[in-house]
Amino acid sequence: MKTPPPAPSGALAALRLRLADAEETLRAIRGGEVDSVMVTGKEDSQIFTLDGAERAYRFLIEAMNEGALTLTPDKMILYANQSFARMVQWPLEQIAGGSFRRFLSAADGATLRALMKKAAHDGTKIHMFLHARDGSRLPVQISIRPLAREGRHPVTIGMVVTDLTESVRTEELLRALTHRLVQVQEAERGRVALELHDHITQLLCAVLVRSQTLADQLTARDGPAKREANKLRELLGQTALEVERISRNLRPSILDDLGLVAVLRVTTTEFMERTGVPVTLACVPLAARLPADTELALYRILQEALANVEQHARARHVTVTLTQRQDGVQFVIQDDGIGFDPTRLPARRDAKDRLGLLSMRERATYVGGTLTVKSIRRRGTEIAVHIALPTVGTEKPRIKTDKHG
16 A cells, blocks of 8 residues: 655645755854765765865855855755855845746746756856846856766756956946047047048149149240149149048048948949959948948948958958848948958957957947958958847838949
8 A cells, every 4th residue: 555645734844844954054064063964875875074175165165255056956056155145135044945046037047957958067157147136137157067976967066156247337338438439539530531621622622723823834845844743733633632532531421411322332432443352232222321320330340341351351352231121230241352260360460450350349339239250261251240220111122232343
């Protein structure tokens, strides 16, 4: 005859008794009242002493600023130190015996479940948020590693939780400073461009007219002087065009007047004429003009990408694509050049090009976007920018394609 299972109330009472015993054991360990612990497994029992180095290790864990926990594979907390209790703002005695999942969102809980399986073999780290008792969210790094095994399966898992609040605050401050630097830089570029256009270019044009007048006044008998005057006029004309190009690169008026697609067309055409590298420009007619900061950021990213192609890529063709999606805008620059390793730039390209990649990424971040770089040696490079925008219509506009070369 089978013995009937205990009533739920009896099981609950037994569980509470076991938790009380565990809490008393933890209290005794923390208080230094226990010199050894016997752990009973499926096959035999083991005695772990807490004297000497192990006792010093225990005091170190209790004194450390990081949270330290020991969990079962199903995420039940066997041990937590005071630092973790302070992080989640729960009394220490109410943490042991509970599930670690209660400190995570549903999404983070699912992510942690997958990572725990990976950690069973070689350990892992992840950034996520802990949910404290007062409802606040704490950014943390969680390091997970198996502590004890039975065969190939871990029976206890160690976890170290590092508070990233100050790190996140510092990153946000640096990002804000970078954004401010970009704003100041663009304002100064606009001021210099205006000075070049309204003053320097006008002066050069006036000198050009005077040089033409001088050349016209010289007769055939003044052959050498007339030739020099004509050369001077040509040089002044080239200088005026170069100043105009510099002014346009600093702050293209066409961007403000006609928008992003127009300035992309002008920029890629100038690149093709200067380098001889064919460019294919494929753009959708956008449903509406993008915010001014977004248009400017994409223009600057194109400038930097084309400069890299011209200086390093040895490309035979470049493709620039602008598409509008349901969730935003996708901007891609591709070349078929020699490629590179984005994580290991050659020494000759190191400082300037790392700064260029960083500048492009910061500009994308500044307008709420992301930038990814993919490059394969001898096959080329792709720079892709995604900018999230308010939801747009589902109709797909017809793509207009410009081919140069």
